[in-house]
Amino acid sequence: MRILVLGGTIFVGRHIVEAALARGDEVTLFNRGLHGAQLFREVEQLRGDRDGDLSALAGRSWDAVVDTSGYFPRAVRASARELADRVDHYTFISSGSVYADFSRPGIDESAPTLELAPDAPEELSSPEAYGGFKALSERAVEEALPSRALKVRAGVIVGPHDPTNRFTYWVTRIAEGGEVLAPEPRGQPVQVVDARDLADWVLRMADERRGGVFNAAGQGTTLEAFLTGIQDATGSDADLTWVDERFLADAGVEPFQELPFWLAPNVDPAWAYFLALDASQAVRAGLTFRPLAETVGDTLAWALESGPAGPKDVGVAMAPAGMSPERERGLLDVWRRRAA
């Protein structure tokens, strides 16, 4: 397949490019050359900025395009319109964050999505802005390529090269061993999808020219099974100390960011089922999941090789997730004194 990737050099797109090359696809990258310009030297690289300069795409055609770098409908609409007559199929990597209500379990593709005001400023200033703009971007792609657009509402994506440090925090922290702060409630739903499983599935869907909207999220598990699964996979002697949810919230611990995957569901029920999307439709369409242990092993190997996470610019300026050792120690000390 001749495939164009809008992006392709940080994480999800990078795995899509690697998977496509491994299958023997002919790949073209379109990006600004600001991130990972040393990657994929053997591949055609088109330089441009999807926010205003798509000239490098002019006159070209591909079988399929995969758009991993679209955050705002204006830019996504521009690339979808530009390519509509010159590709068979357009995959837009959207997000599970499009949904309006995470207070209930089992969110499937028919659940209502966020609605942003038409004049909302183009800023990713909140999770709602991110999700709302992704929802509008999905619509822009569908309008330009009716029934030839695949909208992938990805859940939290993990694996090597993940710039967010969410999964990597737990893998490296647990691998390090010692007493580890684990947040209650341990029964909170969690799901992750390995970027490589997502990449393989996206390419197969493009092969089949499948359109539609799919929740591409991982198999459901609990926070406890997730953290002990990481412990088993790393062979760590870590000792998980489960700390009360309310105590953590009162101490100002930021859910999801400071303790990744923790949603404080009883403190803020609005996010309780953020990690419990119904991905059964994607599974029926062929999405598969490798064992957690494999993702853990590969992520740990990559993290040890690439060193500590720093601030990242991945389209959105983001501080790496996770808690400093001092903060963790301090919280555990106070928690123990209270419990004594």
Ligand SMILES: NC(=O)c1ccc[n+]([C@@H]2O[C@H](COP(=O)([O-])OP(=O)(O)OC[C@H]3O[C@@H](n4cnc5c(N)ncnc54)[C@H](OP(=O)(O)O)[C@@H]3O)[C@@H](O)[C@H]2O)c1
């Ligand atoms: N991480 C998660 O858990 C998660 C969950 C759900 C959905 N998602 C979605 O998954 C995608 C993640 O993508 P990724 O960052 O890993 O993809 P990626 O394709 O590996 O990296 C982003 C690419 O976009 C390029 N780019 C950024 N701004 C550009 C611009 N203005 N014009 C042209 N190229 C531009 C970057 O290169 P240059 O900077 O050199 O241009 C880079 O190649 C996002 O759409 C995100 O919303 C992520």
